[in-house]
Amino acid sequence: MKLRRKILFAIILLVFIPVIMMGLVTYVNFSNAMEKKSNNFYWISLQETDRKLKFALSEISSITNSAITRDAIQQSLKQPNFVLTYDRKQEINSLLIDHPMITSFSLYGKDRLLYHYDAPMAFADLKQQVWFRAMEEAEGRPVWSGPGENGSESAGRPVLIQARTIKDYYSLEDIGYLVVYVKPDLLDQIFWEAATLKKGDILLVNKQGNIVFNKSGEHIGQQTNFPFLQENYVQEQDYYIDNYQGERSQITFLPSHNSDWYLAAITPMNLINSESNSIRNIAIALCTVSLLSAFLFDRYFVRRLVRSINSAVNGMKRVKQGIFTPIKTTMHSNDESDLLIDGFNRMSAQISELIEQVQTEQGRKKEAEMQALMAQINPHFIYNSLESINSMAVLAGNRDISKMVVSLGKLLRISISQNQELIPLQMELEHVRHYLDIQKFRFEDKFTYEIELPEVLKSFMTQKLIVQPIVENALYHAIEQMEEHGVITIKAQEAGTDLIIIVQDNGPGFEPATMLSLWDPEGGNRKKYNDSGVGLKNVHERLNIRFGNPYGIMVCSSPGFGSTIRIRIPRIMA
Numbered sequence: 061m062k063l064r065r066k067i068l069f070a071i072i073l074l075v076f077i078p079v080i081m082m083g084l085v086t087y088v089n090f091s092n093a094m095e096k097k098s099n100n101f102y103w104i105s106l107q108e109t110d111r112k113l114k115f116a117l118s119e120i121s122s123i124t125n126s127a128i129t130r131d132a133i134q135q136s137l138k139q140p141n142f143v144l145t146y147d148r149k150q151e152i153n154s155l156l157i158d159h160p161m162i163t164s165f166s167l168y169g170k171d172r173l174l175y176h177y178d179a180p181m182a183f184a185d186l187k188q189q190v191w192f193r194a195m196e197e198a199e200g201r202p203v204w205s206g207p208g209e210n211g212s213e214s215a216g217r218p219v220l221i222q223a224r225t226i227k228d229y230y231s232l233e234d235i236g237y238l239v240v241y242v243k244p245d246l247l248d249q250i251f252w253e254a255a256t257l258k259k260g261d262i263l264l265v266n267k268q269g270n271i272v273f274n275k276s277g278e279h280i281g282q283q284t285n286f287p288f289l290q291e292n293y294v295q296e297q298d299y300y301i302d303n304y305q306g307e308r309s310q311i312t313f314l315p316s317h318n319s320d321w322y323l324a325a326i327t328p329m330n331l332i333n334s335e336s337n338s339i340r341n342i343a344i345a346l347c348t349v350s351l352l353s354a355f356l357f358d359r360y361f362v363r364r365l366v367r368s369i370n371s372a373v374n375g376m377k378r379v380k381q382g383i384f385t386p387i388k389t390t391m392h393s394n395d396e397s398d399l400l401i402d403g404f405n406r407m408s409a410q411i412s413e414l415i416e417q418v419q420t421e422q423g424r425k426k427e428a429e430m431q432a433l434m435a436q437i438n439p440h441f442i443y444n445s446l447e448s449i450n451s452m453a454v455l456a457g458n459r460d461i462s463k464m465v466v467s468l469g470k471l472l473r474i475s476i477s478q479n480q481e482l483i484p485l486q487m488e489l490e491h492v493r494h495y496l497d498i499q500k501f502r503f504e505d506k507f508t509y510e511i512e513l514p515e516v517l518k519s520f521m522t523q524k525l526i527v528q529p530i531v532e533n534a535l536y537h538a539i540e541q542m543e544e545h546g547v548i549t550i551k552a553q554e555a556g557t558d559l560i561i562i563v564q565d566n567g568p569g570f571e572p573a574t575m576l577s578l579w580d581p582e583g584g585n586r587k588k589y590n591d592s593g594v595g596l597k598n599v600h601e602r603l604n605i606r607f608g609n610p611y612g613i614m615v616c617s618s619p620g621f622g623s624t625i626r627i628r629i630p631r632i633m634a
Contacts, residue, residue: 064358064366071354071362079350083343090336098257098332099299099312102325105255106314109262112250114317120159120222121202124240127155128226137169137226137236144175153177161246163219168237179241186237194320195223195237204318206264206272207244208281218244218280244273251275259331263324264316265289272321279305286324288313301329372401375408384408464501467494481606484634485552485559486518492527492550499535507539507546517552520559521632523606526599530563530613530625533596538567538623554631558611561627570617596625603629 127133132151136142144152156165157177164178166186173183186192191205207218220242228235247264254262254275263274269284287293287300299312304326312325375387386405449465489511496509531548539546549564600612607630617623 062366063369064362067362067366068354068358071357072351076347076350076354079346080343083339083346087336087339087343090339091333094332094336095299095301095310098310098327101255101257102260102262102312102327103298103314106262106312106323106325109250109254110314110316110323112253113247113264116246116250117202117204117222117318120161120240120242120246123156123159123162124202124222124224124238127152128224128238129229130155133167133226133238134229134235136167136174138228142174149175156240161243162240163243164241166237166239168239170234170236174236179239181239186239189223191221191223195225198225200225200227204320206247206266206321208264208272209266209268209270211281213281220244220246247273248277256325257327257331259328261326263326265322265324266320267322286311286313286322288322369400372404375401375404379408379411384412460501464498467497481524482521482632483524484518485520485522485561486513488522488524488527489513489550489552491525492531495528496531496548503535503539505545506542507535507548509548509550512549512551514552517554517559519634521634522559522561522629523603526603526627526629527561527563529595529599530627533625534563534565534567534623537570538565542567555628557631559629559631561629563625563627564622566622569619569621569623570615571619575615575617599627603627 130151132148132155136144136148136152152167152175156162164176166176166179166181167174168183168186171183173181173186189205189210191203191210195203202222202224205221205223207213207220210219210221212219212221222240222242224238225234226236226238227233251262251264251273252275256262256275261274261276261278263284264272265284265286266272267289269286269289271280271282271284273280284304287302288295298314299310301308301310303309304311308329310327310329310332312327314323316323372387375385378385386408387401449461454462493511500507527550531550534548539548547566550562552559552561554560596613596615603612611628611630614626614628615623616626
């Protein structure tokens with residue numbers, strides 16, 4: 061591709077595409093803002109609708125609560141084969157049908173229809189109702205069934221039903237059932253007052269997906285498959301975009317106070333997107349102008365620049381062939397093109413010098429790699445050799461040598477074979493145990509040690525090789541200088557969100573000057589310690605670099621009272 065075309069495409073990428081992206085981002089952000097604004101509007105509307113619904117249903121429930129505890133109903137249900145008198149019927153009617161929204165009711169005993177007011181449903185038909193089992197499981201609490209779930213809407217006589225089990229006032233035994241039929245005007249009035257956007261709708265659906273009622277009055281009783289009705293649904297936000305009745309819509313949902321119902325607000329997306337059409341049109345206009353500007357810029361500026369750059373092409377071809385001769389030009393435009401040619405000439409000279417330097421350094425690099433290869437040691441050779449020594453010691457009957465070789469082998473495997481920086485605390489203290497077992501062959505009975513590691517702390521992770529240097533320091537600076545029996549104690553414990561590893565000895569302790577000299581890498585009394593390759597300061601700096609400033613070691617010592625070193629590390633699970 062020619063340079064001119066590359067510059068044109070670069071202009072398109074740097075100008076045209078950013079304008080497209082800016083317009084697209086603006087359009088998307090504005091559309092998202094409109095979605096959230098619509099969702100917030102409907103969220104408030106759904107809360108208000110549910111509050112009114114709760115108030116209206118609670119009013120009916122308070123009437124039935126009062127009625128089922130009255131003697132007129134209690135005594136009628138507790139007496140078998142009781143026949144209601146006219147006065148008793150009028151008394152029951154006065155308890156239930158005085159509310160303008162209650163149209164009829166049925167009062168049932170345990171096995172028969174005892175009395176009804178304009179609702180002659182037989183007891184056998186009662187047991188076939190979809191809400192009958194829920195009524196029995198409610199243990200006397202009212203159960204509601206809307207027009208879309210009790211079949212009354214499809215039958216052409218929509219009604220809201222409240223059903224409940226009647227219990228004995230004193231023994232709380234089930235003695236009958238009460239079914240109250242409420243006008244759907246109760247729901248109609250509540251949903252009519254609900255605020256909606258143009259062409260929007262508010263639905264009341266049950267957990268089975270049936271539309272119990274909605275503001276528009278359409279699709280009542282139909283089956284839906286809203287995702288939020290599923291048991292395993294994880295709610296990330298209170299709205300989502302999906303198809304509803306063949307139209308892409310925003311669906312805002314709210315659990316109703318009735319645990320069997322949900323409120324859902326439906327808003328067509330074309331209504332929400334209509335607000336952002338102006339942003340889309342502006343973005344299209346800006347894209348057109350930017351594309352036209354790119355072609356004009358190419359016509360009047362890029363073409364002249366390319367002519368100047370062509371004079372440098374021949375020089376580049378010579379560089380490709382390894383000829384670093386300066387470029388001579390007769391064109392002087394007093395702009396960046398002259399700087400380009402001058403820079404190319406200087407670059408050619410520098411490349412020639414760098415080639416010589418690279419050739420020299422490549423020779424040195426090969427020599428260093430060869431020395432590194434010669435210095436490598438195969439850990440498996442060491443392990444195999446130790447296994448051979450161990451076998452010979454066992455055959456010779458020398459258990460001490462065998463035990464020492466086994467400990468040394470495990471010590472090397474932990475030190476060399478573990479590539480990871482973090483290891484379990486149990487493995488770190490196991491490394492220390494093998495180290496101390498080897499040292500006991502040297503010191504014999506001059507010291508004993510004890511390692512305490514609670515079971516719950518074994519799997520926590522720690523920096524590799526942080527305890528052994530501390531124990532080595534205790535051996536060299538405390539136990540080796542003592543005439544009496546030495547004791548080294550190592551224990552781990554929790555400290556809030558951290559772990560504390562304590563290394564304690566009963567040695568002579570340190571003078572303040574001696575403690576300071578231990579941290580001095582040039583201290584005169586550190587030869588044995590430095591030979592190990594690690595030290596107190598090294599451990600502290602490694603922990604500090606790895607985990608941060610609060611972590612590291614703290615040395616507590618006093619002449620004649622031994623030394624205690626506390627290692628603080630974060631509590632990290634495996």
